[in-house]
Amino acid sequence: MVVVPRKQRSKDKVITDKKSLAAILNGLRTSGKNVVLTNGVFDLLHVGHLRCLEDARSRGDMLVVAVNSDKSAEALKGKGHPVIPCAERMEMLSGLAFVDYVTTFDEETADELLRQLHPSMYAKGTDYTLKTLPEKPVLKELEVKALFVGGKKDHSTSKLVTKIAKLKKK
Numbered sequence: 001m002v003v004v005p006r007k008q009r010s011k012d013k014v015i016t017d018k019k020s021l022a023a024i025l026n027g028l029r030t031s032g033k034n035v036v037l038t039n040g041v042f043d044l045l046h047v048g049h050l051r052c053l054e055d056a057r058s059r060g061d062m063l064v065v066a067v068n069s070d071k072s073a074e075a076l077k078g079k080g081h082p083v084i085p086c087a088e089r090m091e092m093l094s095g096l097a098f099v100d101y102v103t104t105f106d107e108e109t110a111d112e113l114l115r116q117l118h119p120s121m122y123a124k125g126t127d128y129t130l131k132t133l134p135e136k137p138v139l140k141e142l143e144v145k146a147l148f149v150g151g152k153k154d155h156s157t158s159k160l161v162t163k164i165a166k167l168k169k170k
Contacts, residue, residue: 010094014102018116021103025064025117034060036147037119039110041073042089043082048125050096052150056123057098059147064101065093066113072106109134114142123147 015021025035038056042049042065057063067090073082082089086104094102105113114122114135122135122144130136130146139146 010091013094013100014090016104018103018113021064021101022117024101025062025119028062029118029120033062034120035062035064035117036060036121036123037064037066037110037114037117038123038149039066039068039105039113040125041068041077041082042093043073043077043084045089045092048150048154052123052125053093053096054098055149056147057100059123059149060121062100063098064103064117064119065099066110067093067102067104068108069104069106072108075108111135111138114138114144118142119144121145121147123149125150126152 015024028035036056036059038053040049053063053065067086068076068082070082070086073086074080084092090102090104093099103113107113110122111134115138122139124133124146126148128148133139133146136146138144
């Protein structure tokens with residue numbers, strides 16, 4: 001009899017319990033894996049998101065994507081945001097082959113998340129610099145390397161929403 005392992009399904013990559021995820025990541029780091037953490041709203045997934053996520057994954061062995069909850073996304077982006085509910089945004093991201101784990105968080109910055117998960121590296125898009133990164137003090141405290149990934153910031157969900165609104169008016 002041959003046992004064929006079941007492929008990991010996208011929903012198996014979504015882990016909202018931070019203690020469980022922290023334990024998994026600790027085991028991976030202990031075994032020598034470099035864990036990259038990135039975060040964002042990821043509302044209306046677009047090519048800019050894809051490029052940043054692929055680049056982030058290429059810098060380490062595992063990629064964890066933390067998605068702002070609906071509450072924190074609204075606080076960051078304003079009323080009417082996000083367009084897509086958090087559970088659906090997480091499911092979309094978990095379907096990407098190069099994303100290893102997806103979680104969510106309620107805060108406006110990733111400070112607490114960094115403390116909980118303690119990744120090897122923290123990736124943000126090129127619209128940030130070390131000077132503008134809100135999490136810089138925590139990265140220094142935890143000795144986590146900051147990475148700036150993806151190409152030039154040419155795409156945004158806000159631009160997509162504006163374009164869709166203009167199309168609807170025609």
